[in-house]
Amino acid sequence: MSEVSVIVHADAGMLAQAVAARLAVRLIDAQAERGEASVVLTGGTIAAAVYRALRDSPARDAVDWGRVDVWWGDERFVPHDDPDRNELQAREALLDALPLDPARVHPMPPSDGPDGPDPEAAAARYADELSRAAKPGTAALPHFDLLLLGVGEDGHVASVFPEHPVAYEDRPVAAVRGAPKPPPVRLTLTLPAINTAEEVWLIASGTGKASAVRLALSGAGPVQVPAAGVRGVERTLWLLDRPAASEIGPRFRSLR
Numbered sequence: 001m002s003e004v005s006v007i008v009h010a011d012a013g014m015l016a017q018a019v020a021a022r023l024a025v026r027l028i029d030a031q032a033e034r035g036e037a038s039v040v041l042t043g044g045t046i047a048a049a050v051y052r053a054l055r056d057s058p059a060r061d062a063v064d065w066g067r068v069d070v071w072w073g074d075e076r077f078v079p080h081d082d083p084d085r086n087e088l089q090a091r092e093a094l095l096d097a098l099p100l101d102p103a104r105v106h107p108m109p110p111s112d113g114p115d116g117p118d119p120e121a122a123a124a125r126y127a128d129e130l131s132r133a134a135k136p137g138t139a140a141l142p143h144f145d146l147l148l149l150g151v152g153e154d155g156h157v158a159s160v161f162p163e164h165p166v167a168y169e170d171r172p173v174a175a176v177r178g179a180p181k182p183p184p185v186r187l188t189l190t191l192p193a194i195n196t197a198e199e200v201w202l203i204a205s206g207t208g209k210a211s212a213v214r215l216a217l218s219g220a221g222p223v224q225v226p227a228a229g230v231r232g233v234e235r236t237l238w239l240l241d242r243p244a245a246s247e248i249g250p251r252f253r254s255l256r
């Protein structure tokens with residue numbers, strides 16, 4: 001299990017720029033090592049700012065986007081053109097500007113997709129898509145070089161919510177009904193699936209996230225605070241702005 005490290009940036013703008021730069025480098029490094037790269041995207045406000053910062057950065061052209069697989073860590077189970085979809089937000093903020101191979105972009109199914117409004121069937125379909133991309137005969141999941149997570153004010157990550165049955169789930173993909181944050185029906189990678197990623201970065205901005213960040217970094221249980229249960233295989237990195245880091249002690253603070 002990897003060590004947890006924390007980097008704190010001055011404000012949300014600096015955080016977004018720094019994460020965007022780091023993201024480009026991570027994909028470049030993975031491509032240098034493996035010939036390709038895979039990233040799991042998150043939804044959320046700060047994630048959208050990171051995507052826009054990467055779209056507007058000249059460094060983005062150093063990535064060979066045709067050899068990047070794009071997956072999602074969670075999705076709101078709404079129609080394909082609903083602005084609530086994490087996919088739509090990522091496409092508008094970044095993906096539409098990149099020369100990606102469409103066959104390597106893997107959105108989670110919408111509620112008007114092949115399984116209609118059946119989130120359990122849609123979750124099974126996504127699990128199947130993931131397992132088809134895994135190395136034959138090895139795992140249920142492909143290799144993830146990097147998995148990005150936002151952090152909810154209640155400590156949720158992806159759509160794994162505190163005290164919800166999904167927090168106990170060990171299948172890789174789950175349907176979520178009755179989510180405390182709208183919309184109530186969602187699809188998500190579960191904590192065991194998230195924790196197969198080589199690197200996981202948890203990104204949080206603003207005072208509203210400060211208490212969740214403190215709890216997650218101070219030994220809370222993963223059912224009570226799902227962010228506390230996140231561990232990348234090689235690296236677990238918290239990327240914060242000062243307001244989000246305002247309740248953690250100096251032991252964790254490396255201010256940049």
Ligand SMILES: O=C1O[C@H](COP(=O)(O)O)[C@@H](O)[C@H](O)[C@H]1O
Binds near residue numbers: 046
């Ligand atoms: O609903 C969701 O919320 C979280 C956090 O979003 P934020 O706007 O508070 O940063 C996000 O990470 C997740 O992907 C999304 O579905």
